[in-house]
Amino acid sequence: MQKTRTLIIGLDGATFDLLEPWTRAGYLPVIAKLMDHGIHGPLCVWPNMNSAAAWSSLITGYNSGQHGIFDFGERPPQRGVNFRPITGADRKKDPFWRILSAAGEKVGVINVPISYPADPLNGFMLSGMDAPGINSHGFSYPPDLCDELRQQGIDYVIDVPNLSSLSRRSPLQVPWLVERMIDARCRTILYLMKTRPWNVLMAVFIASDRMQHYFWPRTQASFEDAAWEPIRKIYKKIDSFLRDVLALIDDNTTVLLVSDHGFGPALRGQFFLNRLFAQLGLLGYGHGTNQLKGKILKKLLPYSRQIIPHRLQHPLARAFPNLHGHALSETVFSGIDWSQTHVFAAFHGGSVTINLEGRQPEGIIPPKDYHSLRERIRGILLNLTDEKTGRPIILAVHRSEELYHGPWADKSGDLIIQWDYDALGDSLCYRFGERPIIVRPLKKTRFSDEWKGFHRPMGIFIAYGPHIKPGIRGEISIYDIAPTILYLQDHPVFQDMDGKVLIDIFKDEYVSRHPVRQIEPPDIKSHEPMQKLDEEERHKIEERLRGLGYIE
Numbered sequence: 326m327q328k329t330r331t332l333i334i335g336l337d338g339a340t341f342d343l344l345e346p347w348t349r350a351g352y353l354p355v356i357a358k359l360m361d362h363g364i365h366g367p368l369c370v371w372p373n374m375n376s377a378a379a380w381s382s383l384i385t386g387y388n389s390g391q392h393g394i395f396d397f398g399e400r401p402p403q404r405g406v407n408f409r410p411i412t413g414a415d416r417k418k419d420p421f422w423r424i425l426s427a428a429g430e431k432v433g434v435i436n437v438p439i440s441y442p443a444d445p446l447n448g449f450m451l452s453g454m455d456a457p458g459i460n461s462h463g464f465s466y467p468p469d470l471c472d473e474l475r476q477q478g479i480d481y482v483i484d485v486p487n488l489s490s491l492s493r494r495s496p497l498q499v500p501w502l503v504e505r506m507i508d509a510r511c512r513t514i515l516y517l518m519k520t521r522p523w524n525v526l527m528a529v530f531i532a533s534d535r536m537q538h539y540f541w542p543r544t545q546a547s548f549e550d551a552a553w554e555p556i557r558k559i560y561k562k563i564d565s566f567l568r569d570v571l572a573l574i575d576d577n578t579t580v581l582l583v584s585d586h587g588f589g590p591a592l593r594g595q596f597f598l599n600r601l602f603a604q605l606g607l608l609g610y611g612h613g614t615n616q617l618k619g620k621i622l623k624k625l626l627p628y629s630r631q632i633i634p635h636r637l638q639h640p641l642a643r644a645f646p647n648l649h650g651h652a653l654s655e656t657v658f659s660g661i662d663w664s665q666t667h668v669f670a671a672f673h674g675g676s677v678t679i680n681l682e683g684r685q686p687e688g689i690i691p692p693k694d695y696h697s698l699r700e701r702i703r704g705i706l707l708n709l710t711d712e713k714t715g716r717p718i719i720l721a722v723h724r725s726e727e728l729y730h731g732p733w734a735d736k737s738g739d740l741i742i743q744w745d746y747d748a749l750g751d752s753l754c755y756r757f758g759e760r761p762i763i764v765r766p767l768k769k770t771r772f773s774d775e776w777k778g779f780h781r782p783m784g785i786f787i788a789y790g791p792h793i794k795p796g797i798r799g800e801i802s803i804y805d806i807a808p809t810i811l812y813l814q815d816h817p818v819f820q821d822m823d824g825k826v827l828i829d830i831f832k833d834e835y836v837s838r839h840p841v842r843q844i845e846p847p848d849i850k851s852h853e854p855m856q857k858l859d860e861e862e863r864h865k866i867e868e869r870l871r872g873l874g875y876i877e
């Protein structure tokens with residue numbers, strides 16, 4: 326019997342909250358077909374909704390404590406530690422494509438976030454958003470792949486640059502640029518599917534995430550409403566691309582549609598934890614040199630980016646190798662006086678870190694006080710309510726060791742927050758004693774205020790193919806995807822993976838002929854020490870992250 330082929334299409338930020346009404350209304354006939362004739366269910370990406378971490382878990386089958394990726398940058402972001410963007414070279418576990426390529430499979434990988442530099446696969450690969458640019462050394466494998474695409478008239482792009490400021494200055498231009506990016510991606514995928522042999526192919530669309538961040542309707546518009554059209558148009562484009570894909574595959578191919586997280590309206594309360602901590606005396610915004618320096622850097626950085634010609638910026642960055650990184654790590658948490666700071670939250674509010682002596686560069690909390698402080702902060706968080714409704718806005722606050730395990734688990738925050746998105750709004754209210762402390766949006770907007778949509782813990786999973794039992798599935802873990810892909814390709818899974826093969830989605834006769842095989846995890850040849858990005862490359866990645874509003 327012929328071997329199964331597996332095609333994995335990633336839709337960054339896709340949620341059934343949109344797919345269900347739009348497939349029902351007939352906007353997305355191909356996705357509707359995959360859902361009706363295949364199996365689908367919510368994909369739980371908890372505890373980490375950050376795309377860098379979530380895609381890493383999806384392609385490896387391990388939690389962040391095992392693969393080492395928690396965010397787009399190296400933590401912690403304190404003074405004395407330069408911001409360093411992470412790349413695929415930082416991941417401590419092999420993605421499924423390396424394992425299958427080594428086993429002789431023909432593999433293709435296109436635009437998976439955190440996959441730079443491209444692996445020299447038995448097949449082809451185009452890196453994702455952690456690459457400095459398409460002309461950078463190591464962007465593609467084979468190295469001349471982009472030239473070939475150019476010869477085909479395909480103007481390949483990784484992402485839309487400066488989406489954050491563009492959405493403010495000329496919002497009408499954004500959908501056009503995003504659509505152009507999708508068109509290039511679709512043409513690339515279809516061209517490579519037609520011209521290269523493959524057994525396993527994974528390609529990711531990031532356009533869905535980008536449009537949802539900036540165009541999620543503020544009001545509760547019905548899904549038929551024109552307010553949804555900019556986002557709906559993206560899905561319609563992907564739907565018609567999937568029609569072309571289905572025409573190209575044989576009847577031995579299994580198609581998986583997955584996302585790295587869900588989406589919903591951006592509720593700003595989650596971005597205000599550091600301001601709450603400041604009011605409680607647990608975080609200091611300095612009055613001394615730190616704050617001044619932070620303010621100056623904050624003013625100077627965007628200014629210098631605008632007035633210093635681009636061709637001079639790189640030589641400048643090279644001449645002062647640490648300045649840029651320093652400036653970044655200081656402005657992300659600008660004004661924080663670490664000598665007065667007991668605890669701080671990640672900017673997206675997903676986790677809280679104790680400023681622990683010996684661990685944080687400017688830690689002040691002695692290890693003996695760690696546990697009591699952590700429990701105190703936990704109590705505070707669990708007591709937070711919405712100012713208007715008085716409802717608690719946090720469902721649970723987990724100690725990091727309850728969620729992460731592995732040699733890199735201590736890179737997570739100390740407390741991981743499970744927000745109640747049905748109760749959360751644009752404020753934080755802490756009642757203790759007489760006067761409640763209330764944190765509301767500031768007049769002056771930050772980049773997070775430009776976001777109209779933000780990540781949620783439930784992504785999508787759809788599987789369609791000859792061996793799939795049609796139906797509807799309960800919650801699936803993001804850790805289960807990689808082992809399931811290995812199983813589909815008849816490869817054993819590793820005993821210590823956090824995920825398991827989704828055996829119940831397969832037809833019984835397939836399972837009886839293909840028992841799940843488990844083997845000891847390979848002794849991963851200690852990965853090449855982190856491939857050193859030069860200043861210019863680092864700068865380019867930072868510019869992309871800043872353009873998205875992921876860093877200030």
Ligand SMILES: [Zn+2]
Binds near residue numbers: 338376535780
């Ligand atoms: Zn996003």
